[in-house]
Amino acid sequence: MVITRDKVLEWIKRYADLLAENRDYLTQLDAAIGDADHGANMDRGFKAVLNKMPELADKDIGTILKTVGMTLLATVGGAGGPLYGTLFLQAGMKTTGKMELTLEDWINALEAGITGVKNRGKAELGDKTMIDALVPAWNALKQAAENGNNLGEALERCARAAEEGMKATIPLVARKGRASYLGERSAGHQDPGATSSYLMLRAAAEVWRDA
Secondary structure, eight states: OOEEHHHHHHHHHHHHHHHHHTHHHHHHHHHHHSOSOHHHHHHHHHHHHHHHHHHHTTSOHHHHHHHHHHHHHHHOOTTHHHHHHHHHHHHHHHTTTOSEEOHHHHHHHHHHHHHHHHHHHOOOTTSSSTHHHHHHHHHHHHHHHHTTOOHHHHHHHHHHHHHHHHHTTTTOOOOSSGGGGGGGGGTTSOOHHHHHHHHHHHHHHHHHTTO
16 A cells, blocks of 8 residues: 555645644644644645645655645744644655655655654653654554554554644643743643644544555
């Protein structure tokens, strides 16, 4: 089973739809511990991405992901733009010239994206950021591949681990980003970046499970 270029485009469209559907929810989460703009920023960024989709229809996967990254850097405010922009740019660098992805290709691309986010945001597991969803998700994806799970099963395990990581941010005290200014008061709230990261990987599981 492989992930085709068309499936990558479909994934981006599905993620954009999920961000639009959850725009107010993400903003509510961000209002509790941030600037109350994560939902609006991500929705705006991916609407700009959707406007670029027609010109990406015949491009390789690396070009598609890098274009997403550059578009997010140019249109998303707050921390979301640089962090998600970096994630997609680094994943795009790993997939340059590819017209389809194996599970191993996706593992490597996601790892590159997460490493980029870590380097950009200086965040680690437990800091109450998107890393808390992304790292467990990547670990689950890699473990599933090592266990011989097929693509669909591996993606589902990845999405479930992202959801668990997202929920695990609720009791944490933020150590990075705007939420860290609140200190102990940041505990008891789900991190919006971890939530949008979960939505990204949930979209991948939905669209690619039958790739």
